[in-house]
Amino acid sequence: MKSNRWRLFKGAALVTALAVVASCGLPRSGPTKTEIFSGSVMESGDAFVLLVDDRVNLVASVTPALGFSAGFRNAGALGSDTIRAGDVLGLTIWENVRDPLLVPSGQNATVLEEVQVDGSGFIFVPYAGRIRAAGNTPEAIRRIITNKLEEQTPDPQVQVRRLAGDGATVSVVGAVSAQGVYAIERPTRTLSSMLARAGGVTVPPEIAQVRVVRGDHSDAIWFEDLYAHPGHDIALRAGDKIFVEQDTRSFTALGATGSQNRVPFESQTISAIEAIAQVGGLNTNLADPTGVFVFRNEPEEIANQLVGRTDLVGTQRVVYVLDLTRPNGMFLARDFAIRDEDTVYVTEAPFSQFNKTISAAFGTLGQVNSAAAAVGR
Template identity: 85%
Template sequence: MISLRFRLTKGAALLAAIAVVASCGLPRSGPTKSEIFAGSVMEDGDAFVLLVDDRVNLVAGVTPALGFAAGFRDAASLGSDTIRPGDVLGLTIWENVRDPLLVPPGQNATVLEEVQVDGSGFIFMPYAGRIRAAGNTPEAVRRIITAKLEEQTPDPQVQVRRLAGDGSTVSVVGAVGAQGVYAIERPTRTLASMLARAGGVAIQPEIAQVTVVRGSHSGKIWFEDLYDHPGHDIALRAGDRIFVEQDTRSFTALGATGSQSRVAFESQTISAIEAIAQVGGLATNLADPTGVFVFRNEPEEIANQLVGRSDLVGTQRVIYVLDLTEPNGMFMARDFAIRDGDTVFVTEAPFSQFNKTISAVFGTLTSVKSATTALGG
């Protein structure tokens, strides 16, 4: 009788010790699944908790697209001989008369080198006056000069050459092989050819973004889209600024994963499965595969579609739930697109907390057998 009472007393003491340890708040990587669900609007919280299915994937998978506006796409390529402000022209005039206007005595032609087009687009020609050059081709300028000189000398012969042009350049900076200022020439009239002229991109093409600034307008695309979608290979204009940079998007991984960190995107799109794989997968001795959560702030348009409402105003907190143990759970996670700023959190399995409690009381689970043996002794 004493032995039974002793065993019961020790058993009660053991249970009490386990209860005390469990109530003290054991170390863990984050909230439990039930604590996250408690934050739902259904439980007087301020977040919408949604189980991911095909419909949710369709709505939540919308990602901001990069591209150029019509003003960039519709601009025609500049001709290699189009004259612009800042260009330098070379002029040659022939006169077949005894008393020429411009040709020195004893010669049959005069050469005017380095005639620069001013900021307003004009040049000055003796006896012809101020002539509009910008926007014209050398041939058009030749005809204008010829017409003006014909009024003062018979049958003048004029040649106009475009020698150089400070006004027909673009600047290329950022993650390229050779930053610098480059002229728009016949081989470099478009964005792709100009980037090639600058040595190409110096980062992984998958995460390279190209921004073009033209006056007060700008557009950004993925570098790979220059080749996948030729319409993005826009024609360049004088003064364009081209900037190549690495994708700055990232997500945060926390909880029972191989590592917990802020992770940069390695491609244009990343699925939930890929995001988990990037941080070492689920921790096999801790993770609960039924409790993979993605925390995100959704704009009101998407939030209203997700919950079937129309009265939500402003950014809404949404928690997406992925259960990898469901028949199609892995497919849902594969199709769920991670976005910039997302937090991916994997909860710990209930057994891991129980294991921690037992370990805190006995040191290891192996000690339970010894304790049971002691109680029976």
């Protein structure tokens, strides 16, 4: 009789424990598949939940491209001998007369060193006056000075040398070996050669971006594309600002993955499979491979294409569903491109929740049994 009462007591304790567990809820890494689907616009939610297929991949995997606009690409290379405001010139003048204008007595030439081109682009030469230097080559300046002096001294011989090019410079900053201000010279008239002059980039080349600011315009390119597509190796202009930085894009991984973290991009493009691999893959004890979700805010143009509508206005919440157990599920996940600020979430398998319930229940039941045994004694 006592044994029957004991079995009834244990059964009651088991039911009580299960009831306690069910009422309190169990810890978990996030929402279930059912809860996510309940947020769909089909269920009066505010997100479009889409199963990824080839069509969805084609629309959703469009990523913003980097590159220089025609304004940058069509600019011709600067002539290395074109004089600009701020340049420094050296002049040598020969006169073969008894009473020269400029040459000291007893000598046959005079040297005018460090004649700087002023902000208006002019230089001053004694007896020749103010001469327009900016925009001219040293040879053109030589002819102008010669013509001016010929009016006062017969057959003068003039030599013009460009000593420094501080007037045509660019600034190079960011992730380069040697930040600084560099003159545009014959070997450094293009973007790639100027980056080489600055010692190259100091971040992994596959995630390095190069931005050029010219006046009110700014464009950027991947460092690797600069060499893969020579047409984007633009000619530099005086005053250009070159900034090299590491890619700042990232995605967030949550749920039943190897780790939950904010993850920076390690290459120009990352697929859903690569994103999962970066965080240690699926947790084999918890993950549901039929419930891999990517949460993203899509612009209205892409959202309308995805759902076959034309009336959506503004950014739309979209949840992409990847089922890795489908025959082509791994291929679809491999082709699905992760974008900046995406959230990759993997749901827990129903069996893992069942295991948690049983573990919690029997842990509670063990405590009840211990208490009941103590009372029985």
